[in-house]
Amino acid sequence: MRSSARRSGGRPDDDLRRAALRLTAQFTALVLILLAVVGGIVFAIVAKSVAESNERALVAATQIDSAQDAPNGTFVTIVDAHDGGQVMTAPGMPDDLLDTAALQSVAAGGGDVRSERTVDGRRYLLLTTSSTGDRNHDRVVQVALDEHESAEELTRLATALLIAAGVAAVLAFVAAYVMARRAIRPLAEALALQRRFVADASHELRTPLTLLSTRAQLLKRRGRSGLPDDVTASVEEIVTDTRALTEILDDLLIAADPRSVAEPTDVDVAEVADEAVALLRDDAHARGLALSRSGGADPVVVSGSRAALLRLVIALANNALDHARGTVDVDVTTAGTWAVLRVSDDGPGFSPEIAANAFERFASGRAAGSSEAEGSRHYGLGLSIVAEITRRHHGTVTIDRSAPGGAVVCSIPLAAPARGR
Template sequence: MKISTKINLLTTAWMIGILIVANIVIFVSFMKFTVSMEEIVLVQRAKDIIDELNTYGTQSNTRDILKDNLTSHTLIRMIRPDGSIEEQVTNDRHLTGLKGKFSKKPQVEQRVIRIRQGEKQVLIVRRPIIINKNVVGTIEISERLLGLELRKDMLIFILTITTILAGLLALLGGRWLANTIMRPIAEMIGTMEKIERSGVPQKIAIPADKKDELQKMAATFNRMIERLQTNMEKQKQFISDASHELKTPLTIIKSYASLLRRRGTSNKEIADEAITAIDSEASRIQKMTDTLLALATLENEVVLEKNVIDLAKLSMEMVRNFTNVYKREITLKVSDPPVIFEADEEKIKQLLIIFLDNALKYSANKIEMEVEKNENSIRIVIKDYGIGIPAHELANIFERFYRVDKARSRSTGGTGLGLSIAQSIVKLHKGEINVTSTEGKGTTVELRFPL
């Protein structure tokens, strides 16, 4: 069953249920109010009859007094204490079948009699006749509630008609409401189906005047589509960049392999040159593949192998190794060692290697490194005085295969993936990277990790 049909049926059923409950309350209240009004009238008439009998009544004119107080479809009786009827007058023969009852206290009773036309409501009022503080009889008035029956039938008819009309209106209103609610969802489904058929992400048009949950859902869908489009563009760019990066070494390998096939190995100088070039480019491809696999692993990694490490000790070890290998000046400043925090030691090493290696590649002067710890975070700063990065290039340096100095890329041996790996490592540790640079003066990298 469609959601729109469910909404339509549920709203209609709910509305009809409310109307039925309201109709029952109205009907019961009307019946009680009407019977109460009739009761007040009959009680007053019984009092008037008793007063008239006490004032003017004699044995000869009692019947006349009772007749004078008859109304339509009424029976009036005087009942002795022994239950016998002293006097009785009526203009409705159907009421004579009701048994009289002597009562020392005022009573009101509602009965039902059956006649050819069906069941009829009868209201009975009894009032004691008191003389010299003694109850000498009872006045009993029985009256058919013809007005009540007529009004009851009319009320039932009106309530039935209004309930049916309200149900039809609720059905139409529920359909309109369901269509109003489902329209944005239907548009979203249509857009999804178009995306499924074409494979091209599309956004949903959002009316500017609507500010509801459906608008929020559509906006969320559009943001998801934007992210998908961005990821697709990045994927296309990555494939293009990776193909370009692999094309160069493969072309070189193929060229030298063709040279060896033509010339053979008779010319030792050419053979050595070809073998060296093929080995170099093969190593380059292997290095690039290993780097890509490392990057993919980092992006899919959720749980780190964290241990408590001393960052000051680790930094000293890294600086000592780089100094011994590259014979370059690297200064390290540590504020208040040891600097203890919880992290994945191997990935922090890889992070430091990436930034120290970049600093050494693009700077001929000394490298400065600082490790600092405060109450909330750990700060690592690596500063070089090399060629720097142009301001307009800073926003792109963490993209895969992106190189600022493309002319020197092959001489420095970089793949353009180091900073992407570094960014992934920092994100896994919930840290931040801030790079500032001035072209021709150097670059400063600031890493912050929360404690």
């Protein structure tokens, strides 16, 4: 198991820096999104205001009496019917700006014509109309408004918004990084403390466990000829138990240290269930309970950690043994692309209050003081461990209250080669 784990990450300071940078990047991205939304709204409001201002300028220019009186950037062409259709144009009017087709259309009795033209790289907004104040449609006026200044105004606004967004993003990044470092530092210190505890636990637990395993193996070799068969069988069980405990310890250490990642392997859930039942059968017998394993004998293979799945089955079975009246059943089947592990008992079942928080840490359905009276203390961690291991294997865990005594059902995706069996 230890050979299948690899180390990831680096020093605590590097982890702290990476975490702070991730939070800073997320906060800065949020600020940029908000600035983009606000900037877009401001730009849209100003652009609409500019368009309305241009529209008012066009309409106002149709009321002037002389083309020479037009303001800068506005070119007026007047066709007066009283003067025999004389055409008056503003001085300096660019070539090809006059829209003669629009003038003819309005002069013939048509409605107002609005259009746009681009001349010499400048865009003009045109309005051709015969509605010119108190006159009786006896003249046609065409106004061309240069939109260059309006476009420059909008460009300056967009540039200012972009510069403000850039400055705000830099300030937000610096401020967020400083605050993130300060906020994460206590968590980093707690994580470092946890890692030290994991290292100490690894050393303190593995050493006596290794000695126990070695002595059990030595006793097993010596006892084959000089000890009764039942004692020899017990010694073999001790060897098996210590091996399982070593695997479980390694899995616990990997699960506790986020820098360690276990390489998934193909695990036969049915075989793991058989091993868990064998490990717990003596305990069940001592309690006067019958522990059995049902389901087919065919392999049910998933991808994950064998030691973790063994912990899962043991935790489920122990929970069932604690509440059973007479029998506990561990059932392993498949359903489509899922391996289904179902542990049921003939106990009182799960009440709605217990089922609501059964998978939370330190949640327990036992009455206060009952555990101590039975000689063992329970911490309410069994089902929370089940939920955590199931999550690590991308599965789901549920409580089936429809069963007579209650059941816990774990579903884990089958390994790719095993799907379709």
